[in-house]
Amino acid sequence: MAGLQRIYKQRIKSTQSLKKMFRAQELIAASRIGKARDRVTMATPYSRAITRAVSAVATHTNVSHPFLVDRTDTNRVAVLVIASDRGMAGAYSANVIRETERLVQRLTDEGREVALYVSGRRAVTYYTFRGRELAGEWSGHSDAPSTEVAGEIADALLGAFTAPADQGGVAEVHVVFTQFVNMVSQQARVIRMLPLEVVEGVETHDAADQLPLYEFEPEPAVVLDALLPRYVRARIYACLLQAAASELAARQRAMHTATENAEDLIRMYTRLANQARQGEITQEISEIVSGADALASAS
Amino acid sequence: MAEFEIDLVATDGKVWSGTARQLVAPSVDGEMGILAGHTPVLAVLRPGEIRVYPGEGAVQRWSVDGGFLSFDENRATIVVDAVSSEPQSAAAAH
Numbered sequence: 591m592a593g594l595q596r597i598y599k600q601r602i603k604s605t606q607s608l609k610k611m612f613r614a615q616e617l618i619a620a621s622r623i624g625k626a627r628d629r630v631t632m633a634t635p636y637s638r639a640i641t642r643a644v645s646a647v648a649t650h651t652n653v654s655h656p657f658l659v660d661r662t663d664t665n666r667v668a669v670l671v672i673a674s675d676r677g678m679a680g681a682y683s684a685n686v687i688r689e690t691e692r693l694v695q696r697l698t699d700e701g702r703e704v705a706l707y708v709s710g711r712r713a714v715t716y717y718t719f720r721g722r723e724l725a726g727e728w729s730g731h732s733d734a735p736s737t738e739v740a741g742e743i744a745d746a747l748l749g750a751f752t753a754p755a756d757q758g759g760v761a762e763v764h765v766v767f768t769q770f771v772n773m774v775s776q777q778a779r780v781i782r783m784l785p786l787e788v789v790e791g792v793e794t795h796d797a798a799d800q801l802p803l804y805e806f807e808p809e810p811a812v813v814l815d816a817l818l819p820r821y822v823r824a825r826i827y828a829c830l831l832q833a834a835a836s837e838l839a840a841r842q843r844a845m846h847t848a849t850e851n852a853e854d855l856i857r858m859y860t861r862l863a864n865q866a867r868q869g870e871i872t873q874e875i876s877e878i879v880s881g882a883d884a885l886a887s888a889s
Numbered sequence: 890m891a892e893f894e895i896d897l898v899a900t901d902g903k904v905w906s907g908t909a910r911q912l913v914a915p916s917v918d919g920e921m922g923i924l925a926g927h928t929p930v931l932a933v934l935r936p937g938e939i940r941v942y943p944g945e946g947a948v949q950r951w952s953v954d955g956g957f958l959s960f961d962e963n964r965a966t967i968v969v970d971a972v973s974s975e976p977q978s979a980a981a982a983h
Contacts, residue, residue, distance in 0.1 A: 629901070632901055632902035632903070633900065633901060633902070635896065635898045635902070635903050636898045636899065636900050636901075636902075636968060639896070639898055639959070639966045639968045640968055642959070642966075643931055643957060643959050643966075643968070646931060646959070647931065737900040737901055737971075802929040802961045802962065803929060804929045804930060804931045804959070804961070805928055805929065805930045805931070806930070806931050806932075807916050807917070807918065807921065807930055807931065807932035807933065808916075808917055808918050808932075808933070812917070812933060813931055813932070813933055813957070816933040816955075816957060817933075817957060820956075820957075820968075820970070823900075824900070827900065
């Protein structure tokens, strides 16, 4: 009986220290998420300006660019997966990986050969553990991506897209990332990055906001050549930022649930420990009483 | 003198925005000056210095490492990869 009580006390103690860790992680995630969302807002003017410029070139000229046309000389496609570096974020990484697997399956069924580019240690270990070959991997920045890393990733993907077919060139580039909808909802999404479909800025062009006829300096083809890599870089950076905000939100929620769980456990163990203590007292009393009875009847 | 609006935007956020009388930017074919009412233009920039001449006060300068400039409807948007120095006359602008 005394043994039981001690076991419960130990469990309460360890659950309490776990709860402290969960709480700390929750608070860390909560404080970082503000910054991550700020970064998303800060990057918006850049991507808006660049999208506008790209659609201006695309609407007023008919220059073609390798980034805009479908490649038919290879059936390799690249898939960029953006997951987190650490766990403790509930199903965040698992969702991205599941979405990726579905996409890979679909592409393989279409007779494509998939080259995986992975960002985030969780996804990297997932694939290396399963012996899958990775064409590129990046980690160590998932909750605060920098423009440098986005540039590196974009350069690798653009390099693969422009490479000749016999040197590992790819015909398409897809990105799987988690879109930050709001604090409680993040959704794994797949987008096709390359070849580009220049999206006429979704909300920017109503009749009142027609793009004017631009002069190009030095000439449309060169302008497009300078714009498109930046456009891709900006979009990849935007994906990384979305993923970072989603990761932190998922982590905050997961850690919040874990804290509540720990509280539940502590409450349950406290009850059990009380019961054990009661049981012990009852036993002691009955021992004393029966001892006294035995003495009284003997005399 | 007529003024126009300028937004200077880098990858990780807006650097500066305001109105000015004249803007000089390093386009690939040489320096390019823009005044209010310029024809819409989209220019590729090389690394160099951007100068903004406000209606009054000192000239503001930034050195940038490549990007592009678009001008339409009396609004210039300069999009650069990175701004390598703070404007030297930041204090004078306020």
